[in-house]
Amino acid sequence: MKGRRRERIDGNDSSDKNPLSSARKGKGSSSSSINNNGNGSRRKDGDNGNGNGNVGGGGRNSNDDGGSRADRDARSLWHRKSGIGHRLFLSYYGMQPPGVVVECCDINYDTKTTEGKDDDADADGNGMMSANDGIVRCSGGGMSRAAKRRRRQREKGSAATAGQHAAVPFHEKRSREANEICHASSVIGGSVAIIDATARRRRANDRTMDDASRHSLHMAYVASNGRYAHLSHFVDALSRPLPLTFRFRECVTTTPSSSISSSTSSSSSSSSSSSSAVDDMKRRLREEYTDLVMPAHFDQSSNIYQSTPNSSLCRYNLGALSPKLRELIVEGSTSGILARQELGSMLPVIGLRGVGALGSGSRVLDLCASPGSKTLQTLEIVAADGDDLDECDRGISDRRRGRGGGRVIANDVHPGRLDSLREAVSRSGMSSSVTARVTYTNYDASSFPSPKSGRLFDAVICDVPCGGDGTIRKDVHVLPMWSPNISNSMHVLQLRILQRALQLVKVGGVVCYSTCSMNPIENEAVVAAALRGRTGFVGVGGAMYELLEWPSGSLPGFVLRPGARDWKVAFYDHDGGAWKNDEDADDNDDDGLTFFDDYVSASAAGVVGDISPSFWPNRAENGNLGLHRCVRLLPQDQDSGGFFLGLIKRCC
Numbered sequence: 251m252k253g254r255r256r257e258r259i260d261g262n263d264s265s266d267k268n269p270l271s272s273a274r275k276g277k278g279s280s281s282s283s284i285n286n287n288g289n290g291s292r293r294k295d296g297d298n299g300n301g302n303g304n305v306g307g308g309g310r311n312s313n314d315d316g317g318s319r320a321d322r323d324a325r326s327l328w329h330r331k332s333g334i335g336h337r338l339f340l341s342y343y344g345m346q347p348p349g350v351v352v353e354c355c356d357i358n359y360d361t362k363t364t365e366g367k368d369d370d371a372d373a374d375g376n377g378m379m380s381a382n383d384g385i386v387r388c389s390g391g392g393m394s395r396a397a398k399r400r401r402r403q404r405e406k407g408s409a410a411t412a413g414q415h416a417a418v419p420f421h422e423k424r425s426r427e428a429n430e431i432c433h434a435s436s437v438i439g440g441s442v443a444i445i446d447a448t449a450r451r452r453r454a455n456d457r458t459m460d461d462a463s464r465h466s467l468h469m470a471y472v473a474s475n476g477r478y479a480h481l482s483h484f485v486d487a488l489s490r491p492l493p494l495t496f497r498f499r500e501c502v503t504t505t506p507s508s509s510i511s512s513s514t515s516s517s518s519s520s521s522s523s524s525s526s527a528v529d530d531m532k533r534r535l536r537e538e539y540t541d542l543v544m545p546a547h548f549d550q551s552s553n554i555y556q557s558t559p560n561s562s563l564c565r566y567n568l569g570a571l572s573p574k575l576r577e578l579i580v581e582g583s584t585s586g587i588l589a590r591q592e593l594g595s596m597l598p599v600i601g602l603r604g605v606g607a608l609g610s611g612s613r614v615l616d617l618c619a620s621p622g623s624k625t626l627q628t629l630e631i632v633a634a635d636g637d638d639l640d641e642c643d644r645g646i647s648d649r650r651r652g653r654g655g656g657r658v659i660a661n662d663v664h665p666g667r668l669d670s671l672r673e674a675v676s677r678s679g680m681s682s683s684v685t686a687r688v689t690y691t692n693y694d695a696s697s698f699p700s701p702k703s704g705r706l707f708d709a710v711i712c713d714v715p716c717g718g719d720g721t722i723r724k725d726v727h728v729l730p731m732w733s734p735n736i737s738n739s740m741h742v743l744q745l746r747i748l749q750r751a752l753q754l755v756k757v758g759g760v761v762c763y764s765t766c767s768m769n770p771i772e773n774e775a776v777v778a779a780a781l782r783g784r785t786g787f788v789g790v791g792g793a794m795y796e797l798l799e800w801p802s803g804s805l806p807g808f809v810l811r812p813g814a815r816d817w818k819v820a821f822y823d824h825d826g827g828a829w830k831n832d833e834d835a836d837d838n839d840d841d842g843l844t845f846f847d848d849y850v851s852a853s854a855a856g857v858v859g860d861i862s863p864s865f866w867p868n869r870a871e872n873g874n875l876g877l878h879r880c881v882r883l884l885p886q887d888q889d890s891g892g893f894f895l896g897l898i899k900r901c902c
């Protein structure tokens with residue numbers, strides 16, 4: 251059928267055993283606590299407290315197309331245990347054009363494998379797609395079961411070799427770079443630090459290399475036998491734990507812990523004592539922990555700190571690698587002088603400030619606010635702008651404390667999560683005069699009411715619930731449950747929230763749309779649909795908008811990739827896959843992703859549920875909308891998570 255492309259997912263014999271049959275036999279005994287959305291996939295309702303969480307709360311629930319609860323549980327169990335999530339992820343992103351998760355220059359098209367060529371009559375051998383009949387068969391298409399079995403045997407045999415060729419050189423390269431940086435930074439710390447650092451580095455590197463090569467995504471990559479070689483850096487980054495990141499808060503009027511700064515009296519509540527605590531802590535980090543953490547080179551304020559590349563420090567091994575550093579960071583968070591926050595999560599507020607939409611005294615609406623990383627980051631700025639250091643040092647002036655000062659409206663649809671947000675704000679260590687500037691509301695963001703005063707907002711943060719595959723380095727539950735259907739199911743809600751945000755921002759104000767997903771369906775497709783008919787001329791409601799460039803002065807040297815103009819749309823059809831026929835389950839004959847070129851062909855093929863014409867890119871229009879001005883944070887560029895944002899200005 252024209253417009254339809256089927257991507258077969260290779261079987262990995264050991265992980266392909268479909269536990270569905272046994273789960274069905276023992277109905278009820280295999281109950282799972284996973285919130286299955288009926289698509290063989292899961293959306294999480296929780297956030298991990300770091301502001302980047304992948305959340306499905308409030309989204310459309312498609313449970314009703316999933317059959318009985320036992321069937322859904324069985325599917326969910328199978329999805330989680332079979333390794334299909336990892337392989338779907340790999341195939342889906344492997345099939346995306348350059349610009350989605352790899353840049354053009356990263357792609358090595360010369361990845362032919364003779365094995366693939368022999369068997370896959372219609373695979374073009376370059377790891378990308380062939381579209382001669384509208385159907386893509388990257389593996390398995392048209393093969394007999396015996397041929398598939400033989401190929402799997404061969405792949406198993408060649409997996410180790412492929413691993414050596416594909417992944418190790420990159421690890422080695424990173425190690426060499428890391429050692430160079432480590433040497434440079436250790437010199438600052440003196441000879442004792444060098445000895446400690448070397449021992450710690452060796453332990454940490456051993457563990458990380460080992461962890462990465464044992465990672466299921468890495469194994470799926472190796473098993474794909476070079477087909478997705480263009481994803482090697484991407485997979486390598488995602489197979490390692492996420493480095494630790496934290497930032498010093500900009501303006502703190504709180505009581506710092508006396509153990510951080512000996513010069514701080516416990517009764518003092520002045521910001522000058524806080525700033526001396528910040529100085530003191532930065533000095534200690536420099537003198538005692540230079541091999542573990544260092545200021546990010548792209549942050550001119552030197553407030554953002556990251557693990558050094560050689561340390562492999564992440565939140566899981568912080569206590570083990572350096573209990574004292576952990577203690578220091580915990581004290582810093584409790585006293586309000588620092589916040590543990592990921593790089594991606596910091597970007598919306600940095601971007602809004604960089605384009606001038608956010609500053610001291612601004613009125614900001616944070617539409618999907620819990621657990622509150624961006625609310626708190628915004629609060630630091632609207633309460634007292636970081637540039638205004640004198641004001642900061644004197645504390646917040648009475649004028650600013652009054653009704654005319656900066657405010658943040660923090661909204662979340664889930665009352666429970668709103669409570670967590672309140673708690674996070676009160677636990678932030680910021681003074682009550684600052685935290686009093688937050689107003690909490692509990693609306694569905696897509697129908698957030700207009701302000702009674704009629705005053706629209708200077709800036710709207712639209713950090714929507716998402717599939718969250720940019721967080722897979724820190725949340726091990728995301729990848730096993732991965733399916734494109736998760737992103738597909740979020741798109742319509744995300745669009746409705748963004749459309750409402752665009753109505754709530756004042757003329758001259760800016761909306762920041764963001765997700766911690768790498769999937770264009772949740773990102774560029776949403777932005778494009780929201781702006782369609784609203785740029786270049788006076789659109790719906792008399793408003794006109796434009797996408798802004800990332801502000802050039804913000805985070806110089808930080809690598810952000812342009813938004814994608816083109817992407818592929820896929821569905822994972824478990825009913826047409828192994829689910830259909832338990833006897834054939836091991837073969838996974840029909841187990842696969844199906845790519846469709848357009849809405850019409852997908853509808854004609856009977857795709858039901860979460861599908862909208864706005865999933866598909868309109869290539870000509872996307873250029874006119876300026877989608878390239880959106881930014882993508884790719885994990886392999888800065889050893890981070892994945893993130894997406896677009897800054898949209900209301901022009902009239």
Ligand SMILES: C[S@@+](CC[C@H](N)C(=O)[O-])C[C@H]1O[C@@H](n2cnc3c(N)ncnc32)[C@H](O)[C@@H]1O
Pocket residue numbers: 297300301302303304305306307308309595617618619620621622623624625661662663664667693694695696713714715716
């Ligand atoms: C990605 S998280 C936001 C993270 C947050 N901005 C931060 O930086 O900490 C998405 C949030 O949206 C909330 N949410 C989900 N659906 C919503 C809706 N329809 N309206 C408002 N909030 C919603 C979820 O409860 C979740 O807390």
